[in-house]
Amino acid sequence: MLQLNFIRENPELVCKRLLVKHFEAEELVREIMELDTKRRETQKNLDDLLAESNALAKEIGKLFQTGRTAEANQLKQSTAEKKELSRRLSETLDMIQQDIHDKLVLLPNLPHTSVPAGRHAEDNEIIETHGKLPAAGENLSPHWELTTKYKLIDFEAGSKITGAGFPVYTGQGARLQRALINFFIDEAVKAGYQEIQPPYLVNEASAFGTGQLPDKDGQMYLAGLDQLYLIPTAEVPVTNLYRDVLLKMSDLPIRNVAYSACFRREAGSYGKDVRGLNRLHQFDKVEIVQITQPSLSYDSLREMTAHVTGLLHKLELPFRIVRLCGGDMSFASALTYDFEVFAGGQQRWLEVSSVSNFENFQSNRMKLRFKNEEGKTGLAHTLNGSALALPRIVAGLLENHQHANGIRIPEALIPYTGFDTIKA
RNA sequence: GGAGAGAUGGCCGAGUGGUCUAAGGCGCACGCCUGGAGAGCGUGUAUACGCCAAAAGCGUAUCAUGGGUUCGAAUCCCAUUCUCUCCGCCA
Numbered sequence: 001m002l003q004l005n006f007i008r009e010n011p012e013l014v015c016k017r018l019l020v021k022h023f024e025a026e027e028l029v030r031e032i033m034e035l036d037t038k039r040r041e042t043q044k045n046l047d048d049l050l051a052e053s054n055a056l057a058k059e060i061g062k063l064f065q066t067g068r069t070a071e072a073n074q075l076k077q078s079t080a081e082k083k084e085l086s087r088r089l090s091e092t093l094d095m096i097q098q099d100i101h102d103k104l105v106l107l108p109n110l111p112h113t114s115v116p117a118g119r120h121a122e123d124n125e126i127i128e129t130h131g132k133l134p135a136a137g138e139n140l141s142p143h144w145e146l147t148t149k150y151k152l153i154d155f156e157a158g159s160k161i162t163g164a165g166f167p168v169y170t171g172q173g174a175r176l177q178r179a180l181i182n183f184f185i186d187e188a189v190k191a192g193y194q195e196i197q198p199p200y201l202v203n204e205a206s207a208f209g210t211g212q213l214p215d216k217d218g219q220m221y222l223a224g225l226d227q228l229y230l231i232p233t234a235e236v237p238v239t240n241l242y243r244d245v246l247l248k249m250s251d252l253p254i255r256n257v258a259y260s261a262c263f264r265r266e267a268g269s270y271g272k273d274v275r276g277l278n279r280l281h282q283f284d285k286v287e288i289v290q291i292t293q294p295s296l297s298y299d300s301l302r303e304m305t306a307h308v309t310g311l312l313h314k315l316e317l318p319f320r321i322v323r324l325c326g327g328d329m330s331f332a333s334a335l336t337y338d339f340e341v342f343a344g345g346q347q348r349w350l351e352v353s354s355v356s357n358f359e360n361f362q363s364n365r366m367k368l369r370f371k372n373e374e375g376k377t378g379l380a381h382t383l384n385g386s387a388l389a390l391p392r393i394v395a396g397l398l399e400n401h402q403h404a405n406g407i408r409i410p411e412a413l414i415p416y417t418g419f420d421t422i423k424a
Numbered sequence: 425g426g427a428g429a430g431a432u433g434g435c436c437g438a439g440u441g442g443u444c445u446a447a448g449g450c451g452c453a454c455g456c457c458u459g460g461a462g463a464g465c466g467u468g469u470a471u472a473c474g475c476c477a478a479a480a481g482c483g484u485a486u487c488a489u490g491g492g493u494u495c496g497a498a499u500c501c502c503a504u505u506c507u508c509u510c511c512g513c514c515a
Binding site: 039040043044046047048050051053054056057058059060061062064065072073075076077078079080082083246377 | 434441442443470471473474475483484485494495496
Protein backbone atom coordinates (compact mmCIF):
# COMPACT_ATOMS: atom_id res chain seq x y z
CA MET A 1 0.00 0.00 0.00
CA LEU A 2 1.35 3.39 -0.95
CA GLN A 3 1.66 5.95 1.82
CA LEU A 4 -1.08 8.53 1.86
CA ASN A 5 1.39 11.29 2.69
CA PHE A 6 3.47 10.41 -0.31
CA ILE A 7 0.47 10.49 -2.62
CA ARG A 8 -0.65 13.79 -1.17
CA GLU A 9 2.74 15.34 -1.86
CA ASN A 10 3.45 13.69 -5.21
CA PRO A 11 0.19 12.96 -7.02
CA GLU A 12 1.58 13.49 -10.52
CA LEU A 13 4.65 11.38 -9.85
CA VAL A 14 2.49 8.52 -8.58
CA CYS A 15 0.30 8.56 -11.69
CA LYS A 16 3.26 8.82 -14.02
CA ARG A 17 5.20 5.97 -12.44
CA LEU A 18 2.18 3.70 -12.32
CA LEU A 19 1.81 4.06 -16.08
CA VAL A 20 4.97 1.94 -16.31
CA LYS A 21 2.83 -0.82 -14.79
CA HIS A 22 0.07 0.16 -17.24
CA PHE A 23 -2.13 1.28 -14.40
CA GLU A 24 -4.31 4.34 -14.93
CA ALA A 25 -4.25 5.90 -11.48
CA GLU A 26 -5.42 9.43 -12.09
CA GLU A 27 -9.05 9.04 -11.11
CA LEU A 28 -8.27 6.99 -8.03
CA VAL A 29 -5.59 9.40 -6.89
CA ARG A 30 -7.93 12.34 -7.33
CA GLU A 31 -10.66 10.63 -5.31
CA ILE A 32 -8.23 9.69 -2.58
CA MET A 33 -6.96 13.26 -2.28
CA GLU A 34 -10.50 14.62 -2.07
CA LEU A 35 -11.42 12.10 0.59
CA ASP A 36 -8.25 12.93 2.46
CA THR A 37 -9.16 16.60 2.61
CA LYS A 38 -12.62 15.70 3.81
CA ARG A 39 -11.16 13.38 6.39
CA ARG A 40 -8.93 16.02 7.93
CA GLU A 41 -11.81 18.46 8.09
CA THR A 42 -14.05 15.94 9.78
CA GLN A 43 -11.37 14.88 12.19
CA LYS A 44 -10.66 18.44 13.22
CA ASN A 45 -14.35 19.04 13.91
CA LEU A 46 -14.65 15.83 15.87
CA ASP A 47 -11.50 16.45 17.90
CA ASP A 48 -12.67 19.93 18.86
CA LEU A 49 -16.07 18.64 19.84
CA LEU A 50 -14.61 15.85 21.95
CA ALA A 51 -12.31 18.33 23.65
CA GLU A 52 -15.33 20.39 24.65
CA SER A 53 -17.17 17.34 25.90
CA ASN A 54 -14.18 16.20 27.92
CA ALA A 55 -13.86 19.58 29.56
CA LEU A 56 -17.54 19.57 30.36
CA ALA A 57 -17.41 16.10 31.88
CA LYS A 58 -14.56 17.19 34.10
CA GLU A 59 -16.50 20.18 35.28
CA ILE A 60 -19.52 18.06 36.09
CA GLY A 61 -17.31 15.69 38.01
CA LYS A 62 -15.94 18.53 40.11
CA LEU A 63 -19.43 19.85 40.83
CA PHE A 64 -20.61 16.43 42.00
CA GLN A 65 -17.60 16.07 44.25
CA THR A 66 -18.16 19.40 45.89
CA GLY A 67 -21.79 18.52 46.42
CA ARG A 68 -23.26 21.00 43.97
CA THR A 69 -25.53 18.40 42.39
CA ALA A 70 -28.14 20.84 41.15
CA GLU A 71 -25.60 22.70 39.02
CA ALA A 72 -24.13 19.42 37.85
CA ASN A 73 -27.47 18.08 36.73
CA GLN A 74 -28.15 21.27 34.86
CA LEU A 75 -24.83 21.01 32.99
CA LYS A 76 -25.69 17.43 32.11
CA GLN A 77 -28.59 18.64 30.04
CA SER A 78 -26.26 20.43 27.67
CA THR A 79 -24.26 17.33 26.80
CA ALA A 80 -26.92 15.41 24.87
CA GLU A 81 -26.63 17.52 21.75
CA LYS A 82 -22.83 17.31 21.67
CA LYS A 83 -23.01 13.60 22.16
CA GLU A 84 -25.32 13.08 19.22
CA LEU A 85 -23.20 15.31 17.01
CA SER A 86 -19.96 13.59 17.89
CA ARG A 87 -21.56 10.21 17.26
CA ARG A 88 -22.54 11.32 13.78
CA LEU A 89 -19.15 12.87 13.09
CA SER A 90 -17.25 9.78 14.12
CA GLU A 91 -19.51 7.65 11.94
CA THR A 92 -18.73 9.92 9.01
CA LEU A 93 -15.03 9.76 9.83
CA ASP A 94 -15.07 5.98 9.94
CA MET A 95 -16.81 5.85 6.58
CA ILE A 96 -14.34 8.22 4.98
CA GLN A 97 -11.40 6.32 6.40
CA GLN A 98 -12.76 3.02 5.17
CA ASP A 99 -13.33 4.59 1.78
CA ILE A 100 -9.76 5.90 1.62
CA HIS A 101 -8.40 2.54 2.65
CA ASP A 102 -10.49 0.67 0.08
CA LYS A 103 -9.20 2.92 -2.67
CA LEU A 104 -5.62 2.96 -1.41
CA VAL A 105 -5.29 -0.80 -1.57
CA LEU A 106 -6.21 -0.74 -5.25
CA LEU A 107 -3.04 1.14 -6.16
CA PRO A 108 -0.07 -1.07 -7.07
CA ASN A 109 3.42 -0.32 -5.83
CA LEU A 110 5.46 2.17 -7.82
CA PRO A 111 8.04 0.51 -10.05
CA HIS A 112 11.70 1.35 -9.54
CA THR A 113 13.12 3.80 -12.09
CA SER A 114 15.14 1.01 -13.73
CA VAL A 115 12.01 -0.97 -14.64
CA PRO A 116 11.46 -1.15 -18.41
CA ALA A 117 8.08 0.01 -19.63
CA GLY A 118 7.04 -3.08 -21.57
CA ARG A 119 3.76 -4.89 -21.33
CA HIS A 120 4.51 -8.62 -21.68
CA ALA A 121 7.11 -11.21 -20.73
CA GLU A 122 8.82 -10.65 -24.11
CA ASP A 123 9.55 -7.09 -23.02
CA ASN A 124 11.57 -8.19 -20.00
CA GLU A 125 15.16 -7.13 -20.07
CA ILE A 126 17.76 -9.91 -20.18
CA ILE A 127 20.55 -8.92 -17.81
CA GLU A 128 22.90 -11.89 -17.83
CA THR A 129 23.07 -15.36 -19.32
CA HIS A 130 25.15 -18.11 -17.69
CA GLY A 131 26.22 -21.54 -18.88
CA LYS A 132 26.06 -23.38 -22.18
CA LEU A 133 22.63 -24.01 -23.66
CA PRO A 134 22.06 -27.56 -24.88
CA ALA A 135 21.25 -27.47 -28.59
CA ALA A 136 17.96 -28.68 -30.00
CA GLY A 137 19.76 -31.29 -32.06
CA GLU A 138 21.06 -33.16 -29.02
CA ASN A 139 17.88 -35.22 -28.91
CA LEU A 140 17.04 -34.50 -25.29
CA SER A 141 13.81 -35.77 -23.77
CA PRO A 142 11.38 -33.50 -21.93
CA HIS A 143 11.24 -34.19 -18.21
CA TRP A 144 7.78 -35.76 -18.26
CA GLU A 145 9.21 -38.61 -20.30
CA LEU A 146 12.17 -38.95 -17.94
CA THR A 147 10.06 -38.96 -14.78
CA THR A 148 8.10 -41.86 -16.23
CA LYS A 149 11.14 -43.70 -17.53
CA TYR A 150 12.91 -43.56 -14.15
CA LYS A 151 9.70 -43.79 -12.07
CA LEU A 152 10.35 -40.50 -10.29
CA ILE A 153 6.88 -39.02 -10.34
CA ASP A 154 3.41 -40.55 -10.63
CA PHE A 155 1.18 -37.83 -12.05
CA GLU A 156 -1.80 -40.15 -12.48
CA ALA A 157 -1.74 -41.24 -8.86
CA GLY A 158 -1.82 -37.60 -7.84
CA SER A 159 -4.77 -37.00 -10.14
CA LYS A 160 -6.59 -39.90 -8.59
CA ILE A 161 -6.11 -39.00 -4.96
CA THR A 162 -6.43 -35.22 -5.38
CA GLY A 163 -6.54 -33.85 -8.90
CA ALA A 164 -4.36 -32.63 -11.75
CA GLY A 165 -1.38 -30.62 -10.59
CA PHE A 166 -0.75 -32.61 -7.43
CA PRO A 167 2.09 -34.98 -8.31
CA VAL A 168 3.24 -37.94 -6.24
CA TYR A 169 7.02 -38.23 -6.01
CA THR A 170 8.36 -41.75 -5.70
CA GLY A 171 11.69 -43.47 -5.05
CA GLN A 172 14.66 -41.47 -6.31
CA GLY A 173 12.24 -38.70 -7.30
CA ALA A 174 11.08 -38.29 -3.71
CA ARG A 175 14.64 -38.47 -2.48
CA LEU A 176 15.69 -35.79 -4.96
CA GLN A 177 13.01 -33.47 -3.59
CA ARG A 178 14.22 -33.95 -0.03
CA ALA A 179 17.83 -33.49 -1.15
CA LEU A 180 17.08 -30.22 -2.90
CA ILE A 181 15.13 -28.83 0.04
CA ASN A 182 17.95 -29.62 2.45
CA PHE A 183 20.59 -28.32 0.04
CA PHE A 184 18.79 -25.01 -0.42
CA ILE A 185 18.16 -24.51 3.29
CA ASP A 186 21.76 -25.37 4.18
CA GLU A 187 23.12 -22.95 1.59
CA ALA A 188 20.91 -20.17 2.91
CA VAL A 189 21.88 -20.87 6.51
CA LYS A 190 25.55 -20.74 5.45
CA ALA A 191 24.81 -17.33 3.91
CA GLY A 192 23.47 -16.04 7.22
CA TYR A 193 19.75 -16.74 7.00
CA GLN A 194 17.80 -17.96 10.00
CA GLU A 195 15.82 -21.11 9.37
CA ILE A 196 12.07 -20.86 9.94
CA GLN A 197 9.30 -23.44 9.79
CA PRO A 198 6.07 -21.53 9.23
CA PRO A 199 2.41 -22.56 9.25
CA TYR A 200 0.99 -23.48 5.85
CA LEU A 201 -2.36 -21.85 6.54
CA VAL A 202 -2.70 -18.16 7.26
CA ASN A 203 -5.50 -15.85 8.29
CA GLU A 204 -6.96 -13.04 6.26
CA ALA A 205 -4.82 -10.33 7.86
CA SER A 206 -1.64 -12.14 6.80
CA ALA A 207 -2.85 -12.68 3.25
CA PHE A 208 -3.61 -8.98 3.15
CA GLY A 209 -0.28 -7.99 4.67
CA THR A 210 1.88 -9.34 1.88
CA GLY A 211 -0.55 -8.22 -0.81
CA GLN A 212 -2.21 -11.47 -1.86
CA LEU A 213 -5.52 -9.95 -0.77
CA PRO A 214 -7.43 -8.33 -2.26
CA ASP A 215 -5.42 -8.48 -5.47
CA LYS A 216 -5.01 -12.24 -5.79
CA ASP A 217 -8.08 -13.54 -4.06
CA GLY A 218 -9.13 -16.59 -6.04
CA GLN A 219 -5.59 -17.72 -6.69
CA MET A 220 -5.31 -19.02 -3.18
CA TYR A 221 -7.00 -22.09 -1.75
CA LEU A 222 -9.35 -21.24 1.06
CA ALA A 223 -10.19 -23.49 3.99
CA GLY A 224 -13.61 -21.91 4.25
CA LEU A 225 -14.83 -23.44 7.48
CA ASP A 226 -12.06 -21.64 9.33
CA GLN A 227 -11.49 -18.72 6.93
CA LEU A 228 -7.84 -19.69 6.49
CA TYR A 229 -5.84 -19.54 3.28
CA LEU A 230 -3.34 -22.15 2.15
CA ILE A 231 -0.11 -20.29 1.56
CA PRO A 232 0.91 -19.68 -2.07
CA THR A 233 4.46 -19.12 -0.82
CA ALA A 234 6.34 -19.10 2.50
CA GLU A 235 6.76 -15.37 1.94
CA VAL A 236 3.30 -14.87 3.41
CA PRO A 237 3.81 -16.38 6.88
CA VAL A 238 7.49 -15.46 7.12
CA THR A 239 7.05 -11.78 6.27
CA ASN A 240 3.93 -11.57 8.42
CA LEU A 241 6.00 -12.63 11.43
CA TYR A 242 6.84 -8.95 11.57
CA ARG A 243 3.35 -7.57 11.08
CA ASP A 244 2.63 -4.84 13.64
CA VAL A 245 6.20 -5.03 14.88
CA LEU A 246 8.53 -2.18 15.73
CA LEU A 247 12.08 -3.41 15.11
CA LYS A 248 15.26 -2.05 16.58
CA MET A 249 18.03 -0.89 14.30
CA SER A 250 20.21 -3.69 15.69
CA ASP A 251 17.67 -6.28 14.50
CA LEU A 252 18.30 -5.30 10.88
CA PRO A 253 18.83 -6.71 8.41
CA ILE A 254 16.63 -9.70 9.13
CA ARG A 255 17.44 -12.70 6.97
CA ASN A 256 15.03 -15.63 7.13
CA VAL A 257 14.81 -18.80 5.09
CA ALA A 258 11.88 -21.18 5.06
CA TYR A 259 10.92 -24.30 3.20
CA SER A 260 7.24 -24.80 2.59
CA ALA A 261 4.83 -26.51 0.33
CA CYS A 262 3.07 -23.90 -1.78
CA PHE A 263 -0.51 -24.03 -2.98
CA ARG A 264 -1.81 -22.17 -6.03
CA ARG A 265 -5.10 -22.54 -7.83
CA GLU A 266 -3.71 -21.11 -11.11
CA ALA A 267 -7.13 -21.01 -12.73
CA GLY A 268 -7.27 -20.92 -16.51
CA SER A 269 -3.87 -22.38 -17.36
CA TYR A 270 -3.56 -25.03 -20.03
CA GLY A 271 -1.37 -26.59 -22.71
CA LYS A 272 2.39 -26.97 -22.74
CA ASP A 273 2.73 -24.38 -20.00
CA VAL A 274 1.28 -26.82 -17.50
CA ARG A 275 2.72 -30.03 -18.88
CA GLY A 276 4.60 -32.15 -16.34
CA LEU A 277 6.28 -30.05 -13.67
CA ASN A 278 5.92 -26.74 -15.46
CA ARG A 279 3.00 -25.56 -13.38
CA LEU A 280 1.47 -27.26 -10.36
CA HIS A 281 -1.18 -26.65 -7.74
CA GLN A 282 1.11 -27.89 -4.99
CA PHE A 283 4.87 -27.56 -5.10
CA ASP A 284 7.88 -27.19 -2.83
CA LYS A 285 9.88 -24.06 -2.47
CA VAL A 286 12.62 -22.65 -0.28
CA GLU A 287 12.11 -18.94 0.18
CA ILE A 288 14.47 -16.27 1.46
CA VAL A 289 13.11 -13.12 3.06
CA GLN A 290 14.95 -9.99 4.13
CA ILE A 291 13.83 -6.99 6.11
CA THR A 292 16.11 -3.98 5.91
CA GLN A 293 16.35 -0.29 6.51
CA PRO A 294 15.28 1.65 3.39
CA SER A 295 18.73 2.91 2.44
CA LEU A 296 20.14 -0.63 2.22
CA SER A 297 17.35 -2.56 0.56
CA TYR A 298 18.88 -2.51 -2.91
CA ASP A 299 22.13 -3.86 -1.46
CA SER A 300 20.06 -6.68 -0.03
CA LEU A 301 18.43 -7.25 -3.39
CA ARG A 302 21.88 -7.63 -4.96
CA GLU A 303 22.93 -9.97 -2.17
CA MET A 304 19.88 -12.12 -2.80
CA THR A 305 20.33 -12.30 -6.55
CA ALA A 306 23.97 -13.23 -5.97
CA HIS A 307 22.82 -16.03 -3.65
CA VAL A 308 20.43 -17.43 -6.24
CA THR A 309 23.09 -17.15 -8.92
CA GLY A 310 25.42 -19.22 -6.73
CA LEU A 311 22.82 -21.95 -6.27
CA LEU A 312 22.21 -22.31 -10.00
CA HIS A 313 25.95 -22.53 -10.65
CA LYS A 314 26.27 -25.29 -8.06
CA LEU A 315 23.46 -27.15 -9.79
CA GLU A 316 25.33 -26.68 -13.08
CA LEU A 317 22.29 -25.37 -14.89
CA PRO A 318 22.26 -22.88 -17.78
CA PHE A 319 20.22 -19.85 -16.78
CA ARG A 320 19.58 -16.20 -17.39
CA ILE A 321 18.54 -13.28 -15.23
CA VAL A 322 15.85 -10.95 -16.48
CA ARG A 323 14.56 -7.68 -15.13
CA LEU A 324 10.78 -7.74 -15.32
CA CYS A 325 9.05 -5.02 -17.27
CA GLY A 326 6.25 -2.99 -15.73
CA GLY A 327 3.51 -5.07 -17.28
CA ASP A 328 4.92 -8.38 -16.05
CA MET A 329 5.64 -7.29 -12.49
CA SER A 330 3.55 -8.17 -9.49
CA PHE A 331 1.20 -5.75 -7.81
CA ALA A 332 3.38 -5.24 -4.74
CA SER A 333 6.87 -5.23 -6.24
CA ALA A 334 9.09 -2.24 -6.99
CA LEU A 335 11.77 -4.24 -8.79
CA THR A 336 11.85 -7.92 -9.68
CA TYR A 337 14.56 -10.12 -11.15
CA ASP A 338 13.44 -13.45 -12.52
CA PHE A 339 15.82 -16.36 -12.88
CA GLU A 340 15.07 -18.67 -15.78
CA VAL A 341 16.66 -22.06 -16.34
CA PHE A 342 16.91 -23.34 -19.88
CA ALA A 343 15.23 -26.72 -20.12
CA GLY A 344 17.03 -28.59 -22.91
CA GLY A 345 14.32 -31.19 -23.47
CA GLN A 346 11.64 -28.56 -24.04
CA GLN A 347 13.99 -25.99 -25.55
CA ARG A 348 12.46 -23.27 -23.43
CA TRP A 349 13.19 -21.04 -20.45
CA LEU A 350 11.50 -21.89 -17.15
CA GLU A 351 11.17 -19.40 -14.32
CA VAL A 352 12.73 -20.92 -11.20
CA SER A 353 13.11 -17.87 -9.00
CA SER A 354 11.72 -14.42 -8.60
CA VAL A 355 13.58 -11.99 -6.39
CA SER A 356 11.82 -8.77 -5.46
CA ASN A 357 12.20 -5.61 -3.46
CA PHE A 358 8.84 -4.39 -2.20
CA GLU A 359 10.35 -1.30 -0.56
CA ASN A 360 7.75 -0.16 2.00
CA PHE A 361 4.67 -1.37 0.14
CA GLN A 362 4.19 -4.47 2.27
CA SER A 363 5.45 -2.88 5.46
CA ASN A 364 2.95 -0.06 5.12
CA ARG A 365 0.17 -2.62 4.88
CA MET A 366 1.36 -4.56 7.88
CA LYS A 367 2.81 -1.72 9.94
CA LEU A 368 6.30 -3.17 9.93
CA ARG A 369 8.45 -0.40 11.32
CA PHE A 370 11.90 0.16 12.75
CA LYS A 371 13.46 2.78 14.96
CA ASN A 372 16.50 4.50 13.49
CA GLU A 373 19.55 5.94 15.27
CA GLU A 374 17.77 9.16 16.12
CA GLY A 375 14.91 7.20 17.61
CA LYS A 376 12.55 8.04 14.77
CA THR A 377 10.30 5.33 13.47
CA GLY A 378 9.93 4.57 9.82
CA LEU A 379 8.66 1.80 7.58
CA ALA A 380 11.17 -0.97 6.90
CA HIS A 381 11.74 -2.44 3.47
CA THR A 382 10.84 -6.05 2.70
CA LEU A 383 12.34 -8.34 0.08
CA ASN A 384 11.96 -11.93 -0.86
CA GLY A 385 13.11 -14.45 -3.38
CA SER A 386 12.78 -18.10 -4.26
CA ALA A 387 15.95 -19.99 -3.48
CA LEU A 388 14.65 -22.01 -5.11
CA ALA A 389 11.34 -23.38 -6.43
CA LEU A 390 11.72 -27.13 -6.84
CA PRO A 391 9.59 -28.39 -9.74
CA ARG A 392 11.22 -26.45 -12.54
CA ILE A 393 14.65 -27.03 -11.01
CA VAL A 394 13.91 -30.73 -11.16
CA ALA A 395 12.76 -30.31 -14.76
CA GLY A 396 16.02 -28.49 -15.53
CA LEU A 397 18.18 -31.08 -13.79
CA LEU A 398 16.49 -33.97 -15.57
CA GLU A 399 16.45 -32.42 -19.00
CA ASN A 400 19.96 -30.94 -18.96
CA HIS A 401 21.85 -33.66 -17.10
CA GLN A 402 20.32 -36.66 -18.91
CA HIS A 403 22.50 -39.14 -20.76
CA ALA A 404 21.96 -42.55 -22.29
CA ASN A 405 22.09 -44.52 -19.03
CA GLY A 406 20.60 -42.14 -16.56
CA ILE A 407 20.66 -38.68 -15.10
CA ARG A 408 23.76 -37.19 -13.58
CA ILE A 409 23.46 -35.54 -10.17
CA PRO A 410 25.63 -32.41 -9.85
CA GLU A 411 28.55 -32.70 -7.46
CA ALA A 412 27.15 -30.30 -4.88
CA LEU A 413 23.97 -32.31 -4.53
CA ILE A 414 25.44 -35.80 -4.17
CA PRO A 415 25.96 -35.54 -0.38
CA TYR A 416 22.23 -34.87 -0.15
CA THR A 417 20.89 -37.46 -2.57
CA GLY A 418 23.28 -40.21 -1.55
CA PHE A 419 23.54 -41.27 -5.22
CA ASP A 420 25.35 -39.72 -8.18
CA THR A 421 23.09 -41.00 -10.94
CA ILE A 422 19.40 -41.58 -11.39
CA LYS A 423 19.03 -44.96 -13.00
CA ALA A 424 16.15 -47.13 -14.15
C1' G B 425 -15.05 -29.55 22.43
C1' G B 426 -16.24 -28.44 28.10
C1' A B 427 -15.04 -25.69 32.85
C1' G B 428 -12.23 -21.92 35.17
C1' A B 429 -8.53 -17.83 35.40
C1' G B 430 -6.41 -13.96 32.86
C1' A B 431 -4.76 -9.86 28.92
C1' U B 432 -2.52 -2.62 31.77
C1' G B 433 3.55 1.27 28.76
C1' G B 434 10.07 -1.77 26.08
C1' C B 435 9.50 -5.40 30.55
C1' C B 436 7.36 -6.52 35.59
C1' G B 437 3.29 -4.76 38.12
C1' A B 438 -0.61 -1.53 41.09
C1' G B 439 -5.10 0.30 39.88
C1' U B 440 -13.24 -1.98 41.02
C1' G B 441 -16.79 5.05 38.04
C1' G B 442 -14.27 11.59 38.39
C1' U B 443 -7.43 13.93 41.65
C1' C B 444 -5.60 8.17 35.86
C1' U B 445 -2.34 13.74 33.39
C1' A B 446 -1.89 5.18 34.77
C1' A B 447 1.38 4.40 41.17
C1' G B 448 5.86 1.68 42.04
C1' G B 449 9.90 -1.05 40.12
C1' C B 450 13.21 -2.74 36.12
C1' G B 451 15.42 -1.36 31.62
C1' C B 452 17.14 2.60 28.49
C1' A B 453 19.05 7.85 27.56
C1' C B 454 21.13 12.28 29.45
C1' G B 455 23.16 15.05 33.59
C1' C B 456 25.42 15.47 38.61
C1' C B 457 28.91 12.93 41.65
C1' U B 458 33.96 9.93 40.64
C1' G B 459 40.93 9.44 39.01
C1' G B 460 37.73 5.72 36.42
C1' A B 461 33.67 2.47 37.07
C1' G B 462 29.70 1.20 40.23
C1' A B 463 26.37 2.82 43.75
C1' G B 464 23.65 7.11 44.77
C1' C B 465 20.94 11.49 43.19
C1' G B 466 18.25 14.27 39.36
C1' U B 467 15.75 14.63 34.60
C1' G B 468 13.60 12.29 30.62
C1' U B 469 11.65 7.92 28.41
C1' A B 470 4.89 5.01 23.84
C1' U B 471 2.16 5.11 19.15
C1' A B 472 -1.15 7.21 15.54
C1' C B 473 -3.90 11.27 13.64
C1' G B 474 -4.93 16.47 13.53
C1' C B 475 -3.95 22.07 14.23
C1' C B 476 0.78 25.09 13.00
C1' A B 477 5.20 27.19 7.25
C1' A B 478 8.18 24.52 10.80
C1' A B 479 9.84 23.69 15.72
C1' A B 480 7.86 24.29 20.32
C1' G B 481 3.23 23.71 21.87
C1' C B 482 -1.78 22.21 21.87
C1' G B 483 -6.01 18.85 20.76
C1' U B 484 -7.92 13.78 19.89
C1' A B 485 -7.57 8.52 20.20
C1' U B 486 -5.24 4.13 22.21
C1' C B 487 -5.05 -0.11 29.23
C1' A B 488 -6.16 -7.35 23.91
C1' U B 489 -10.17 -6.14 19.83
C1' G B 490 -15.18 -4.43 18.68
C1' G B 491 -19.75 -2.67 20.59
C1' G B 492 -22.74 -0.82 24.84
C1' U B 493 -24.14 1.81 29.69
C1' U B 494 -22.76 6.85 31.75
C1' C B 495 -22.24 13.89 31.91
C1' G B 496 -17.63 10.89 32.67
C1' A B 497 -14.90 3.96 31.75
C1' A B 498 -8.38 0.77 32.48
C1' U B 499 -12.50 0.12 36.09
C1' C B 500 -19.49 -1.76 34.82
C1' C B 501 -22.21 -4.85 30.71
C1' C B 502 -22.14 -7.83 25.92
C1' A B 503 -19.46 -10.19 21.94
C1' U B 504 -14.83 -11.70 19.83
C1' U B 505 -9.59 -13.02 19.85
C1' C B 506 -5.49 -14.77 22.37
C1' U B 507 -2.78 -16.88 26.78
C1' C B 508 -2.66 -20.13 31.08
C1' U B 509 -4.79 -24.31 34.25
C1' C B 510 -7.90 -28.63 34.47
C1' C B 511 -11.05 -32.24 31.72
C1' G B 512 -12.24 -34.70 27.01
C1' C B 513 -10.28 -36.16 22.19
C1' C B 514 -5.77 -37.08 19.61
C1' A B 515 -0.36 -37.96 16.07
